[in-house]
Amino acid sequence: MKPVKIAMMALTHGHTRKYYQTLRDNSKLDWVASCAADQRAKDVYELYNNGVPCYLSAEEMFAKHPDIEAVVIASANDQHLKEMKLCAERGVHILSMKIPTFDPKEYDEMIELVDKAGIVCQIELEMHYNPVVKRLQEIIASGKLGKLLSIQMTNITLSPVWAFPWQGVPEASYGSRVPLKKGDSRFRGGALCDHPHIFDLIRWLTGSDFDYVYSQVAPNLRPDIEVEDMILASGKMKDGTSFLFDPSWSRLEERLAVPAPGWEIFPKRMEVNVTITGEKGTVMCDCFGPNVYHNGAPNDRYTVQYTYFDEWIGLIDEFVDCIRNHKQPKINLRWHRQTIDCMNACYKSVESGLPANV
Amino acid sequence: MKLKEMNEALQRLRDKYAVKADGEIVAAKEGSIGNAAELKFADGTVCKLLPWRKERRFIELKNLIDNKILEGVSTLRFMNLKAAACIRPLLYRELDLAAFLGEAEVASLFATVNGKTANLIVRLADGKSVSIECSAALPPNAEPIDKHEIIARRGVACDRTVDTQVPQASIYEFTADGEKRYTDTDTELFGFELDEILTIRAAYAVLSDPSLAAQWNAIDANVTAQVQNALESDKSRKPVCC
Known part of the structure; x- marks a missing residue:
């Protein structure tokens, strides 16, 4: 199979660095270029010595590399529509970050332009390629648990706002400045916007959609x-x-400008745990464990060192398969719409103090 | 519960520490959703027992707040899974712990209930959030699993180890008979089951400080109403003020 010529765009998303190794290692890919949203993003990119040219303009990147077939759009949420347009106009396939947009009109526009261009648009929800989740799906499918009654999930992390400041800016993260509720000085766009995975996973695990x-x-x-x-x-x-669900930024962090060892204050910087109770049994799982532990440099604090992040391998494999074999990705824009609708309903509920229908 | 032996132990503690008030541990009245046993004073009055309030791990968690080891508590996250006939006693304990560890009254709650499971989001009077996950649907003979985490601006405290999912034991015994676990936390009451120890300790605490009885009875009435509110919240699909 001919490797897909791929590029990365913006480089300001928290997941950006997680692609580097996969883009370099996967023989089905030929990573030809990157473009950064700004000089700061370019400077950080260059710390990783990827050996791939980086531009400060997407137009320039596309002009210099007309053979680009696919792009990982690794930008702030408010940039996604604009960048998707740039790709769709050129027939370039898209791997979108986990939140395409929270704006329903923009979302419809994205669906339309992807359909019109006939390109693949896969949403990055990497938990689908996590081996623990795969086992969990197998257990549920076996019928061992019986009819499902209740699911609890955490998607808790430290806050990335110091390294990726747009995640703390309501306009960039949520798409507009909307107060959380009357009398509250905070705005939509924080931890909830960073953690769609559990809202997505429950739909896969139950085969059902949200009610309220x-x-x-x-x-x-x-x-x-x-x-x-x-x-x-x-x-x-x-x-x-x-x-x-707990989608909080409940683990404190050192306020580093670039993620690095010593980022975490609480020993475990990220957790996706799931408890499922059915009529015939209960299953509890930690999607990122077991791990190793140390109290070494730089802060001599007890720290959980994760042992695997295989998700990006499966995710990219599927993306390439969809491009080369003209398939629809599992997590496409249409599928993902209900997940985004539920997250918007959460904000609506926070505002009203009442449950919201999805 | 071995009520006879428990009462003997209670009397031993009274004698040892010269506690004047006298009483007897008796089975809770039918319809009570709190602890399985209560304290009957010598004069016939009854005190509802809240044994978790005398459990060392919860006392230590509370101490972490009171001693300002944790500062600026925002959210408490509780989980309680066990094999039980009904979800109500689990909700009862967790709702009381929410007020005890959160150090504020339960102001409102929203619940979703399904079979022997319930999920609650609670608002305390001072604005803290509490999540409560309960299931009475563990298989018979399964060890109970619970977890209580307090998340603050300064510090996170929990009664479970980081990066683990189930409670740890003090002793793991592996023999030809299989695996057996022991967790002994009370030398004076060595040999009793944990729920028996906690009940004896709670009864002893009330005998040592009889003013607790009125306080705990009032809490019992309050928490019993909150459990009912939770069930109603599920039915009405609305948060309920408590």
Whole structure:
């Protein structure tokens, strides 16, 4: 199979660096170029010595590399539509970050332009390629748990806002400046926007869609940011399964400009745990464990050192397969729409203090 | 529960520490959703027991807040899974712990209930959030699994180890008979099951400080109403003020 000539765009998303190794190692890819949103992003990119040219303009990148077939759009959420247009106009396939947009009109526009251009647009929801999740799906499918009653999931991390400042800017993260609720000085665009995975996974695990959701914010751990960092959500799926999600930034961090060892203050910087109760059994899983532990440099703090992040391998494999074999990715724009709708419903619920229908 | 032996142990503690008030541990009245046993004073009055309030891990978690080791608590996250006939006693304990560890009254709650499972989002009077995940649907004979985490601007405290999913034991015994675990935390009451120890300790605490009885009975009435509110919240699909 001819390798797909791929590029990266913007380089300001928190997941940017996770692609570097896969883009270099995967023989089905030929990483030809990158373009950075600004000089800061370019400077950080150059720290990784990827050996791939980096431009400061997407137009320049496309002009110098007309053979680009696909792009990883690794930008702030408010840039996605503009960048998707640039790709669609050129018939370039798109790997979009996990939040294409929270704006329903923009979302429709994205679907339309991808359909019109006949390109692949895959959404980056890497948990689908996680081996623990794969096993979990197998356990559920076996019927061992019986009818599912309740699912609890955490998608908790440190806050990336110091390294990726747009994640703390309501306009860049949520798409506009919307107060969380009357009398609250914070705005939409924080931890919830960073953690769509659990809202997506439950739809895969149950095969059902959201019915209604209630969401509540707590006092921020970081009073100096203007978006929410502690939030909970609970509701029911249409099949009656009850759920409780924690998508908070509940792990504190050192305020590093570039992610590096010593980033975490709490020993475990990220957790995606799932508890599923069915009529016949219960399963609990940690999607990122077991791990190794140390208390060495730079801060001599007890630290969880993760042992695997295979997700990007499977994700890129699927992307290439879809491009070369004209397939629709599992996580495409249409599929993902309900997940985004539920996240918007969470914000609506925070604002009203009542559950919101999805 | 071995009520006879528990009462003997309670009397031993009274004698040892010269506690004047006298009482007896008795099975809780039918319909009570709190602890399985309560304290009957010598004069016949009854005190509802809240044994978790005398459990060392919860006392230590509370100490971390009171001693300002943790500062600026934002959210508490509780989980309680066990094999039980009904979800109500689990909700009862966790709702009481929410107020005890959160150090504020439960102001409102939103619940989703499905079979023997329930998920709650609670708002405390001072604005803190509490999430409560309960399931009474573990298979019979399964060890209970619970977790209580307090997340603050300064510090996170938890009764479970980082990067683990189930409670740890003090002793793991591997023999031809298989694996057996032991977790002994009370030398004076060595040999009793944990729930028996906690009940004896709670009864002893009330005998040592009889003013606790009125306080705990009031809490019982309050928390019993909150559990009912949770079930109603699920039915109405609305948060309920408590």
